[in-house]
Amino acid sequence: MKIPVFIACLSFGLAAIAGAAPRAYDFNDPKGVNGIQFSLDSVLEPIVGTASGVTGTVHFDPASPAATTGRIVVAARSLVVPNATQAGHIQGKDWLDTATHADITFELVKLTAVSTKENETTATATGKFTLKGVTKEITVPVRLTHLADAMGKRVPGTQGDLLVVRGEFSIKRADYGIQPGQMEDTVNPLIKLTLAIVGSAPKA
């Protein structure tokens, strides 16, 4: 009698562990909502644009958010600003040089100062940020919102969870070889980046 009970407990335990394992959230959003917004002060008005070509995967477990890992990739060519001339300059060799450096990436190394209340987790994300071929370690305050079984509300006929990642941080453009020391009196040396992206993990 003891052996079947042990096996049952083991099976239950393994199932629980399997159920609690981090799930992969795909950030290639079918509704095209994902975007990284950037802003830098300039003469006359701030230069504000959006990069919408977001892909990548984040492994997240709502029972253990501190163990979150992942990598977000943004296609540099997807970056747009309202003014066509400015868009050309930003994509050009002197600025982002998107012909050579196609991707902007953030690879999560660790989450610290993790605090979870209901379905929302706030934390400090430390990761490797790569822009224009230059990689630097940065820390970003992030907010993760886990929306269980919400996938079908966005894409009818599907089932699964959603993970919303929000964050805001600034970088020095000179650190990434973007016009270092140039035009600092007309274009702010700091670039503010705001991300609000959603990933989905379909249920098997």
Next chain:
Amino acid sequence: MPARSPSHPIPHRLRLPLRACSLLLVLVTVGFWAAKGAHRGWSQHRVPVRKIDEVTGIVFTAYEDRFVPGVEVLAAGSALAAAIFGATFLLRASPTRPNPTS
């Protein structure tokens, strides 16, 4: 036909129409700029529109392909008008014809 000075090919009688044109150009430029939203930044070739994803609450930016003139359009129209207006001062008065009766 009055004789034209080679350095002043535009006849003096065009002075008033040119000034009227320059005034009209200013009015059209300002009117176009105001009608398209009086945008006080640079011209926009695509216009950002804020939208919200109701399920996630994400506020995202979509772009509409339309042109909104900025201050440089206003400046260019005004500068052209000013140039035309200024050019009218370079026009020399037409030489008076000799009076055949005198």
